[in-house]
Amino acid sequence: MPPVHLRFTGLARRFGRLAVLRGVGGEVGAGRVLVVTGANGSGKSTLLRCLAGLLAPDAGTIDHREEGDDGPLAAAERRLRVGYVAPDLALYEELTAGENLDFFARLRGVDPARGRVLLARLDLPADRPAGALSSGMRQKLRWAWALLHRPRLLLLDEPFQNLDAAGAAAAGELLAEHLGAGGAAVLAQPTAPTLDPRLAVADRVELAG
């Protein structure tokens, strides 16, 4: 079995009378990126929240499994396995960047040193309160948070938003390492990103909105 494989078919989700997702499908495997594009409001974030197990789709199937799994992961298990970068994800403003990662490292049973390494890679000060970080620095902290537990599947919702050139390069480097280690990623952006040539794009899904 490959280290990770994700296939979703016929995903649909409504919010009241508004149908945000209508029969969306896609697939991604180890070492590959699935790029999801679409205009604002086309359902990219909703799709990623469904894939992360944060939102239950009204219809469709999500088959996410990793090496050693007997079958598709349940939503509760998917939530704990994925790495997730999204604008609606916030960390504790009253805690420093380092304290935030220490807390989540304890929750995930990960060596806290991993958090410090990621902060250093992203050039982010560990001792600054998250509430005092700029929007670009918060985005870097989301990256560090998402990679803390070495997930095999990364779900990235506009992951390069607010990053400067150096920050985007550092994040791209971490993404390339993740894929090189057999991980997979779903990347959602309004338009197709200019990806590093090392990042293999498996497929593209265009959401109509």
Added chain:
Amino acid sequence: MSSWLAEAAAVFAKDWRSEARTRYALNTLGLFALTTLVLVSVGLGPMGVSAAGAQVLPFLLWIVLLFAAAAGLPRAFVQEEETHTATALRLAARPSTVFWGKLAYALSLTLALEVLVAPLFLAMVQLEVAAPGLFAAGLAAGGFGLAAASTVVAAIIAQARARGTLFAVLSFPILVPLLLLVVEVTRNAVAGEPAGDALRQLLLYDGAVAVAGSMLFPAIWNP
């Protein structure tokens, strides 16, 4: 330490660390409790020395504790939703560890509130307690019930819009049996009578709310 216990302890420690920085709950609970204590003391004077005191004052003590707790405890989950940190918590911790970590935090706040309020209340109204052991047991069991019920209700209302109103509406049917039982235990303690069935029923209430809350929580937490 098992991974489950370590997770729950991490949630508990994080909540206290955040509280140490913001002081929101401590300030709210402390100020509300002291204000109501002063009002009761000024309004009633040394009522503890009168015959009616032993009947009325246990009610007043628990009303003070209940309203002070209601002012601060619901923040446990509401703040996670309002500041959008709930998503990160949902993606990193099992629901049961979040529930028990938050419950432990609410319980520690409630016990701290009781340690502050109960001695001041007894001194201000000059109420003597004939059975201090039973009085302390009532405070501990009542505090646990208050913390457990508040945690469950706080988790529910955090998902809703009209949070303030909803807390009062949902808390009422859950907290009334607790108040009736814990007042009975406190009255018995003041009068020096045996605990009777009230303490046993109070412990059963505590267990029922904690177990039911623990079972319901995953469905509440992951809508």
